[in-house]
Amino acid sequence: MSNQAPGVRIDGLTVVYKTPAGELPAVRGVTLTLEPGSITGIVGESGSGKSTLALSLLNAVQPPGRIAGGSVEIDGLGDVVGLRGEELRKARGKHIGYVFQAAQNSLNPLKTVGKQLLDLGRSHGVDDLRGLVREAKELLGRMGLDGARVLDSHQHELSGGMRQRVGIMLALVLNAHLVVLDEPTTALDMITQANILRIVREVHAERGLTTLVITHDIGVVAEVADRLAVMYGGRLVEQGPTREVLGAPRHPYTRGLIQAIPRLTGDIDEARALPGRPPTLVTVPKEGCVFRERCELRMDVCDTVDPEPVADGPRLVACHAVNSASASTTVATKEHA
Amino acid sequence: MTLIARRLAGHLARGFVMILVVATISFFIVNNIPGDPMAARYEKLVEGGMAPEAARQAVKVLYGFQPDGSLWQQYTDFMAGLFRLDLGVSVTRPGTPVLDVLTDAAKWTVLPVLAGTLLSFLVGIILGVYAAVKRSGKLGDALSISGSLLHGVPQYVLALLVVMIFSTLLGVLPADGSVDILYEPGWNAGYLGSLVEHALLPVLTYALSAYGGWILAMKSSVVTVLGDDFILAAELRGMKRSIVFRYIARNAILPLFTMLALSLGLLLGGAVFIEKIFNYPGLGWLLIGAVTERDYALMGGAFLLITVGTILANIVADLFYTVIDPRVRSGEEVS
Numbered sequence: 189m190s191n192q193a194p195g196v197r198i199d200g201l202t203v204v205y206k207t208p209a210g211e212l213p214a215v216r217g218v219t220l221t222l223e224p225g226s227i228t229g230i231v232g233e234s235g236s237g238k239s240t241l242a243l244s245l246l247n248a249v250q251p252p253g254r255i256a257g258g259s260v261e262i263d264g265l266g267d268v269v270g271l272r273g274e275e276l277r278k279a280r281g282k283h284i285g286y287v288f289q290a291a292q293n294s295l296n297p298l299k300t301v302g303k304q305l306l307d308l309g310r311s312h313g314v315d316d317l318r319g320l321v322r323e324a325k326e327l328l329g330r331m332g333l334d335g336a337r338v339l340d341s342h343q344h345e346l347s348g349g350m351r352q353r354v355g356i357m358l359a360l361v362l363n364a365h366l367v368v369l370d371e372p373t374t375a376l377d378m379i380t381q382a383n384i385l386r387i388v389r390e391v392h393a394e395r396g397l398t399t400l401v402i403t404h405d406i407g408v409v410a411e412v413a414d415r416l417a418v419m420y421g422g423r424l425v426e427q428g429p430t431r432e433v434l435g436a437p438r439h440p441y442t443r444g445l446i447q448a449i450p451r452l453t454g455d456i457d458e459a460r461a462l463p464g465r466p467p468t469l470v471t472v473p474k475e476g477c478v479f480r481e482r483c484e485l486r487m488d489v490c491d492t493v494d495p496e497p498v499a500d501g502p503r504l505v506a507c508h509a510v511n512s513a514s515a516s517t518t519v520a521t522k523e524h525a
Numbered sequence: 526m527t528l529i530a531r532r533l534a535g536h537l538a539r540g541f542v543m544i545l546v547v548a549t550i551s552f553f554i555v556n557n558i559p560g561d562p563m564a565a566r567y568e569k570l571v572e573g574g575m576a577p578e579a580a581r582q583a584v585k586v587l588y589g590f591q592p593d594g595s596l597w598q599q600y601t602d603f604m605a606g607l608f609r610l611d612l613g614v615s616v617t618r619p620g621t622p623v624l625d626v627l628t629d630a631a632k633w634t635v636l637p638v639l640a641g642t643l644l645s646f647l648v649g650i651i652l653g654v655y656a657a658v659k660r661s662g663k664l665g666d667a668l669s670i671s672g673s674l675l676h677g678v679p680q681y682v683l684a685l686l687v688v689m690i691f692s693t694l695l696g697v698l699p700a701d702g703s704v705d706i707l708y709e710p711g712w713n714a715g716y717l718g719s720l721v722e723h724a725l726l727p728v729l730t731y732a733l734s735a736y737g738g739w740i741l742a743m744k745s746s747v748v749t750v751l752g753d754d755f756i757l758a759a760e761l762r763g764m765k766r767s768i769v770f771r772y773i774a775r776n777a778i779l780p781l782f783t784m785l786a787l788s789l790g791l792l793l794g795g796a797v798f799i800e801k802i803f804n805y806p807g808l809g810w811l812l813i814g815a816v817t818e819r820d821y822a823l824m825g826g827a828f829l830l831i832t833v834g835t836i837l838a839n840i841v842a843d844l845f846y847t848v849i850d851p852r853v854r855s856g857e858e859v860s
Contacts, residue, residue, distance in 0.1 A: 243761075250757070277764075277766075280763035281761070282763060292754040293754050295758070296755050298849075298850065299772075307759075308764060310765070312763060342851045359762075
C-alpha cells in the first residue's frame, strides 16, 4: 500500500443483528465517501449504529451481527466486505488503525505496552522490531509522553489520557493511513479531551491520514472534522462540510441536536431537549422515515416512504419536508452539474 | 522483591497464629467426643490385676501423659509438644508417634491426589476453553454437560462406578489396597508396576470427580475474558490468532490458580471416601480409622496437617499471584 491517504467509499452498507425477532438492521443503506486526507466525523446518539458502521470499515462486525449488503471500498485494499481470514487480519492494524474508546480497556492487563507492541509487530511480520520500538517511542514522545516509560508500563499504571495516546500509537505504529477513532474523548476530562483532539488533528496532518471520528459529542466533530455525517436509527440523515452543517443544519434531527446544546453565553433555557427518545434496534420503524416520531415537520409521506438522501452541492439531506421545499434548488444544481 | 518478602513475613506470622488457634480448637473438640480410650485401657489394666498406680504409670509411658491429668494440663502439654513437632503417640498404635503414622500415610495420599488433581486440572482447562469457544455448538454443549454431570455425582458413587466397571466387569485393574504383598518393596519392576496398577483407579476417580469443577470454572472464565474489550482490540489490531489465544488463556486461567492452590492444600486431607472404598492406606483412610477408634492424638494430628496444608497453599497462591499478575504486584486496585 502506498504511503498516501486512502479514499474510502461506503456504498449501500447494511448491517443486521440477529435477534429473537429476526434479523434487524443496525445500519441501513448507508452511503458515505471519505475523501483522501480528510477528517470525517460521524455523530449520533447511542444505538444510532455509528459504532457498527465504524467496525464495518474493518469488516469486524461482531456476531450476532453481520454485513448483509453493500460494499466498503478502500484504496489499496479493495472491498473489505469481501476480505476473509489472513487477508483481513493483515489489513487490520497495518492498513486500518482502530482506536478504542478511552474508557475501554484495550490493552491486555497482564502484559506491558512494550510487549504488546512486539506482539503486534510479530503478528504483522515486522522484521525490524527495534525500528518498531523506536517508531513507537517517537510517536509517544510526539504525543507528550515518555516513550520508554510508557512501553515499560502495564495498562493499570496509565491514566485514561495516556491509554488513549497508547491506543493512537498502536493504531499508527505500523504506518496505517486510514484511522478510525471510536469515541476518542469519551470519559476523559476536559483538558485531556482538548489535548487528545489537538493530537488527532496534528498527527492527521503530519502523517497524511484519512481519519474517521465516531462520537456522540458535536463539540468533538466541530473541533476536528472537515466533514460531518449525522446518523439516526441506522440511517445517515444529513452530511456535508462541518461548518455548513453546524452553521445551517437542514435535517430536523440535526437542528434538534444543535438546539439541545447549552451555550456558554445567553439563557440556559435556550437549549431545548429533543422530545422523545431514540429508537432501538427493535423499535426503529420498518418503513417510512426513522425520525418521524420525533419530527416537527412530519408529513403523511413520512409514514410510508423512507426519504432518500438528496444532494445539494456538497451537502446531502434525507428528509421529505426539507427536500420538497428545496426541490427546485436541487434540480437547478443538478442541471448545472 | 522486598514487597514479596514483606508479604511472606506477614503471611507466615498470620499462618502461625491460625495454626495455633486451629490446634487449640481441634484439641478441645476431639477431647469432647464421647468415649475415652485412655481410661478404657487404664481400666483394662486394672481389671487385669495391675495396681492402679502401676497401671497409671503404664498408660503414661505408653501415651506420654497422665490419663487422669486435668484437661488444661493435657492442653499445655500438647501445645508444648507442637513446637517440638511432637504430636503425641497414637492411641490405637501404642508406641508409635503420631507424626510417623501421618508421614507414613501421607506418601500414599500425596502422589495419587496430586496426580489426580493435576490431570483433572489440565484436561479440565483445555476442554473448558473448547467448551467456551464452541459454546453455541453441539461440542460445547456436550462438554458442559459432561462437566455438570461429573461435578454433580458424589465422589463415593463415582468411586463405586469405577470399581464396578474396571474391576468387577472388565477385571483389568485391582481396586483394593496400595500394592500386592507378593512383591518385595524396593526399586524393582514388579513392585513399582504393582504400585502404579493399584494407584490407577484411585487417581482416575480423583480426576473424574474434580474434572467437572475445572471445566465449568474454566469455561465461565474464558467466556468472561472473550467479552473483554482488549480481546476485540487485539483482533482489530490484526494480532495473530495464536497470540490472541494466548491473551485469552493467560487471563482466563488466572482466577483458577487460587482454586488449584486450595485444592492442593486440601490434598493432605486425602479423599476420605475414595481411600475408604479402594482400601488405600492414605491420610483419609487413616482419619476415618482414627475417628471411629477415638484415636485423639491421631485425629488432632490429622486435622492439624490439613490446616497447615490449607494455610500453606493460601500463602503459596498469594505469592504466586504477585509473580503472575502485575496488578497484584504493584499493590494497586484492579481496574
